[in-house]
Amino acid sequence: MVYKSTNQLDEKLRTTLCNIIVSYIKNISASLTNELCKHISKAIVEVFPTEVAERYYISPVKKTNSKNNKSIISKGKLITMWRNRRFKNNQLLKRIKEETVEKLDSDQTENLEFHDEIKECAEWVKNNIAPWGDVLEKWHKTHKMIMNDIADLQERNLTQIFDNWSLFKHPQGHELINIDFKNMNIAKIELNFNLWMEFFEVVQEVQTINTKDSNVHIMIQELSLKDVTEDNKAVKILHLLPHFVPPKRSLGKKKFRPSIAIAQESMIKHVNTPADVTRVRLETKTFVATLKLTVQPYIITVGPNDTVKEIYVCIDETLYTVNSVIKALDICFKAFHVFQLNYPVASEHLWILIQKGIYNFDTKWDTGIPFIAHILNRIKVKLHGEKDSIKNLADDQEESISIESENSKE
Numbered sequence: 001m002v003y004k005s006t007n008q009l010d011e012k013l014r015t016t017l018c019n020i021i022v023s024y025i026k027n028i029s030a031s032l033t034n035e036l037c038k039h040i041s042k043a044i045v046e047v048f049p050t051e052v053a054e055r056y057y058i059s060p061v062k063k064t065n066s067k068n069n070k071s072i073i074s075k076g077k078l079i080t081m082w083r084n085r086r087f088k089n090n091q092l093l094k095r096i097k098e099e100t101v102e103k104l105d106s107d108q109t110e111n112l113e114f115h116d117e118i119k120e121c122a123e124w125v126k127n128n129i130a131p132w133g134d135v136l137e138k139w140h141k142t143h144k145m146i147m148n149d150i151a152d153l154q155e156r157n158l159t160q161i162f163d164n165w166s167l168f169k170h171p172q173g174h175e176l177i178n179i180d181f182k183n184m185n186i187a188k189i190e191l192n193f194n195l196w197m198e199f200f201e202v203v204q205e206v207q208t209i210n211t212k213d214s215n216v217h218i219m220i221q222e223l224s225l226k227d228v229t230e231d232n233k234a235v236k237i238l239h240l241l242p243h244f245v246p247p248k249r250s251l252g253k254k255k256f257r258p259s260i261a262i263a264q265e266s267m268i269k270h271v272n273t274p275a276d277v278t279r280v281r282l283e284t285k286t287f288v289a290t291l292k293l294t295v296q297p298y299i300i301t302v303g304p305n306d307t308v309k310e311i312y313v314c315i316d317e318t319l320y321t322v323n324s325v326i327k328a329l330d331i332c333f334k335a336f337h338v339f340q341l342n343y344p345v346a347s348e349h350l351w352i353l354i355q356k357g358i359y360n361f362d363t364k365w366d367t368g369i370p371f372i373a374h375i376l377n378r379i380k381v382k383l384h385g386e387k388d389s390i391k392n393l394a395d396d397q398e399e400s401i402s403i404e405s406e407n408s409k410e
Contacts, residue, residue, distance in 0.1 A: 015081075017044070034074050041056040060073050124138050146180065159317070169318050186363070199357060199383065234324075235308055258346035267351075269298065270300075270306070297315045300312040352369055356380070360380070
């Protein structure tokens with residue numbers, strides 16, 4: 001058996017496995033419900049321990065738990081093959097409606113009553129920019145009010161947030177983002193260069209690349225050279241990630257799949273001179289406008305050829321100068337969560353890998369992305385010592401699952 005010799009399934013074998021399961025369920029006139037699909041996915045992991053259940057099935061998301069206030073149907077290789085098979089039988093629309101999560105009214109943002117001291121601090125930070133030590137102290141006390149104000153916005157408009165809390169525009173405003181992220185208490189991991197290298201090494205172990213681009217192979221080789229600086233190595237990894245884990249999701253209303261280059265550009269941009277920074281920011285605005293999207297936080301590095309001399313984080317109209325690429329990546333990542341923004345569609349899968357693989361936390365807003373599940377599982381094992389990404393599997397083993405007929409209600 002191939003699995004016994006390699007201890008892993010390739011994509012062709014996964015497809016064959018799913019085809020056998022779907023065909024069997026269809027032949028007995030049964031229905032692959034979300035509950036049954038979840039159970040089968042866990043059973044697959046029991047038989048093939050190196051597999052990840054999320055590769056085959058990810059549960060649906062309710063409207064109230066979705067960032068864009070829309071319900072999301074279940075995902076994964078097994079459930080997707082089931083839907084595609086039904087599509088051939090002209091039953092897709094009916095079944096998708098049955099599997100779509102019920103639409104619930106969106107949660108009302110909690111109205112918090114703040115003490116007078118907090119209100120005074122909020123008023124102070126809205127009208128003062130110094131001394132900076134006082135700014136940090138009062139900002140910390142005002143955190144809940146700031147986050148509540150951001151959550152109250154019907155749309156995540158960065159311009160409005162930065163106008164309401166103008167200290168974000170301060171050259172050291174990234175320190176405020178860091179304070180807010182820490183106060184959110186969702187992650188205990190501090191990003192550093194060694195952790196970033198370990199993360200990429202795992203990606204390299206799991207994924208392979210097939211490219212004739214000589215620059216890609218040169219960048220990989222340079223990661224092992226002692227005379228290459230940490231900043232240059234960190235940048236190279238950011239540029240290499242989309243090659244190892246390319247995008248698959250369609251982008252914008254035109255529904256075209258973003259290229260590796262677009263995925264790169266949505267995370268980091270490199271220019272040769274400081275004079276080019278303004279140009280690349282304008283080009284970015286123009287590009288996303290054509291897709292009717294918004295500009296999300298991204299990194300800009302400056303230096304001749306592939307060297308890094310200056311590093312910026314661009315958030316809305318504000319440009320933060322930072323002293324390392326790792327710091328820039330950390331600020332950029334935290335900004336998505338502080339300002340409650342969606343990741344860019346082109347690099348969403350990469351940001352999810354960074355969030356769950358490095359910072360090691362989940363949120364109710366997370367998009368399920370089946371094709372990265374096996375990578376994420378390996379990263380968590382190597383970086384955080386987790387045995388399995390399947391939570392509470394033992395508790396579910398006694399669960400009673402019934403196969404319902406095709407005509408019964410799920």
